[in-house]
Amino acid sequence: TFNTILNAGRKLGLSKGKGLEGVLFVSSGLGGMSGAQPKAAEIAGCVAIIAEVDISRIETRHKQGWVSVVSSDLDEVFRIAGENLSSRKGISIAYHGNIVDLLQYAVDRKVKIDLLSDQTSCHAPYDGGYCPFQLSFEERTKMLKNDRKRFRRMVDESLSRHFDLIRTLHERGTYFFDYGNSFMKAVFDTGRSDIAKNGKDTREGFIFPSYVEDIVGPELFDFGYGPFRWVCLSGRPEDLEKTDFAAMECIDPERRPQDRDNFLWIRDAGKNRLVVGTQARILYQDAEGRVRIALRFNEMVRRGEIGPVMLGRDHHDTGGTDSPFRETANIKDGSNVMADMAVQCFAGNAARGMSLVALHNGGGVGIGKAINGGFGLVLDGSERVNEVIRRSLSWDV
Numbered sequence: 001t002f003n004t005i006l007n008a009g010r011k012l013g014l015s016k017g018k019g020l021e022g023v024l025f026v027s028s029g030l031g032g033m034s035g036a037q038p039k040a041a042e043i044a045g046c047v048a049i050i051a052e053v054d055i056s057r058i059e060t061r062h063k064q065g066w067v068s069v070v071s072s073d074l075d076e077v078f079r080i081a082g083e084n085l086s087s088r089k090g091i092s093i094a095y096h097g098n099i100v101d102l103l104q105y106a107v108d109r110k111v112k113i114d115l116l117s118d119q120t121s122c123h124a125p126y127d128g129g130y131c132p133f134q135l136s137f138e139e140r141t142k143m144l145k146n147d148r149k150r151f152r153r154m155v156d157e158s159l160s161r162h163f164d165l166i167r168t169l170h171e172r173g174t175y176f177f178d179y180g181n182s183f184m185k186a187v188f189d190t191g192r193s194d195i196a197k198n199g200k201d202t203r204e205g206f207i208f209p210s211y212v213e214d215i216v217g218p219e220l221f222d223f224g225y226g227p228f229r230w231v232c233l234s235g236r237p238e239d240l241e242k243t244d245f246a247a248m249e250c251i252d253p254e255r256r257p258q259d260r261d262n263f264l265w266i267r268d269a270g271k272n273r274l275v276v277g278t279q280a281r282i283l284y285q286d287a288e289g290r291v292r293i294a295l296r297f298n299e300m301v302r303r304g305e306i307g308p309v310m311l312g313r314d315h316h317d318t319g320g321t322d323s324p325f326r327e328t329a330n331i332k333d334g335s336n337v338m339a340d341m342a343v344q345c346f347a348g349n350a351a352r353g354m355s356l357v358a359l360h361n362g363g364g365v366g367i368g369k370a371i372n373g374g375f376g377l378v379l380d381g382s383e384r385v386n387e388v389i390r391r392s393l394s395w396d397v
Contacts, residue, residue, distance in 0.1 A: 001040035002265060003284055004179075004211050007219040008115050009044070012175050019045025021088040024081060025115040026050075026106070027179070028099035030057040030067070033364070034119030034181075038092030039066040043272055045090045046115075047081050051099035053137040058094045065273050072096040074105045100133035100158055103165040113169055116176045117211070118162075122186040123366030125155050130186065132158035156190040163187045163195060170208075178210045180316075180326040182365045205329055212316065213330045224286035224397055225258050227314035230297065232279040233378075234307030240279040242306050243297060244269055247283060250292045258284070282314070287397040294379065294389045302381030309379040310355075311393075315363045315372040318397050320345040323363055323370035345373035345396060352392035 009020040025041045028034070030052040038061065041048030050067070052058050061067040068091050071077050077095050084091045095102055099118065106113055121129025131140045132154040143151045166176050178184050184206040187195045197204040205213075212221070220226070232239040244266055253263035262284050269281060285293065300306045313320075319341050321327040328336040346359040356376040363370035375396055379385055 001036040002043055003220060003261065004215055005037075005041050005046060005115065006044045006261065008175065008177060008211070008215050009046070011215060011219070012114070019043075019090070021045040021090065022085055023047070023114045024049070024085060024112065025117075026102065026113050027117040027119055028052065028102075029119035029121070029181075030054075030061045030094060031119075031121065035061050035066060037117075037119060038068075038094065039272070039274070042068065042090040042092040043268070045088075047084045047090065048092045049077055049081055049095055049102065050092070051095045051097055051102045053096075053098055053131045053140070055096055055137070058096055061094065064276065067092050067094040069093045070096065074102060077102075078105070078109075078111060098131065098133040098158075100162050100165065103162070103169065107165055107168050110172075112172075113174045116166065116169060116174050117179045118183045119179050119181050120183070122159075122182040123362070123364065123369070125159065125186045126152050130155055130159065133161065134158065159187050159190050160192055163192060166208075176208050177214055178206070178208055178326075180211055180323075180364045182325060182369065184208060184210075185325050185365070185369075202325075204332075210326050210329050212327050217327075217330070220258060220284055221318045223256070223258060224318055225262075225284045226286075226317035226397060227282050228285045228290050228293070229280065229282045229312045229314065231310045231312070232307060233310055235279055236307065237275070237279055239306040239309075240275070240281060241270060242300065243309065244281065246296050246300060247281075247293050250296055251285075251289060259289075262289075287394040290393045290397065291389060294377075294393060295386060298379040298381055298385050298389065301379050308381075311377040311379060312375060313396070315360065315374060320373040320396065321363060321370065323365055323372075325365050325369055326363070327370075339371035342371040342373040348395045349373065349375045349392060352395055353388040354392055354396075 009023050023046050025046045025048045027037050028051040038048045038050045058070055062070055077093055128144050134154050170176050184195055193200055195206050248266050251259050251263045253260040266283050297309050316327055322339045322342045324336040346357055349357045354375040355378045358374040360372050361367055363372040
């Protein structure tokens with residue numbers, strides 16, 4: 001999320017320094033995945049306003065320190081945002097309310113929004129993943145139980161309004177990107193074929209790019225950088241701190257701009273309070289970097305400096321996912337709906353000795369809309385695992 005927001009701003013030439021100071025980022029959702037948005041934006045230097053209808057989600061993120069300010073008053077929200085934009089200070093603001101109301105406010109008052117996205121659960125809009133602006137969160141829950149047909153009509157109306165507001169802001173200079181949550185597909189399914197590039201079906205994609213197609217792809221995936229992960233199985237914070245330092249030593253910040261960003265990310269990870277449950281970390285790295293870091297970790301386990309470590313990665317990566325509405329959205333030869341990359345990744349990981357392999361479905365956009373291949377590799381300090389690292393991590397990327 002940090003890399004997505006940072007590179008979205010850079011793509012538009014909004015970065016005047018190390019980060020995105022003075023840039024306004026607006027989105028919605030503070031759930032399991034979407035909850036990373038405010039923290040990531042603040043780390044990148046943005047002023048972030050994230051709309052969320054479920055107050056319990058807001059309270060969780062606020063207690064974690066992933067949201068700095070909470071308000072249900074749009075006048076107050078945009079006043080605080082304006083003050084921090086003027087002083088070029090990053091801050092994260094949770095708006096307790098509907099994203100459609102927030103965008104309507106911005107359109108009516110001609111508020112300049114630089115970056116705009118959405119992370120409502122549009123992979124399941126009619127099952128409660130998307131709350132229509134006509135209802136409060138509590139009313140939405142009740143209607144889901146008592147009148148699903150009416151709820152569906154309201155969702156369609158709300159998505160259509162949401163889309164119209166985004167187009168208005170886009171015409172005024174806002175950069176909107178689909179965050180891989182099936183938002184544009186959900187809008188299309190309401191009957192709004194004008195969101196499709198060809199105005200009739202999804203075969204040529206949509207009028208707005210996905211974040212993979214337009215940001216993470218050209219800035220990271222095309223260079224082999226993907227979301228590498230590890231979990232310290234000891235559960236000890238000091239083990240995570242040691243792995244952070246070791247990973248940092250394996251990165252040359254002068255090699256590429258991507259390496260510099262990743263170096264700063266891992267250097268500051270501890271102070272940014274990113275741990276929620278397990279002692280885990282995510283770090284975008286290419287194949288060379290992943291192998292180097294994994295071998296270093298395995299050596300640390302062998303020497304007794306840390307406990308065992310489980311390696312893995314996000315469900316999306318440079319070559320392990322087939323998702324026509326996200327990762328493979330810009331493949332035009334018809335093969336974007338084939339599961340070749342994910343299955344080959346899965347089979348190759350199994351053949352190369354990973355501790356576990358996974359072939360799973362959904363990957364953020366919804367069941368039946370993506371296939372993802374994944375893995376887990378336990379670092380136990382053995383030479384056998386060193387061999388697995390060398391032959392498998394370069395395949396998985």
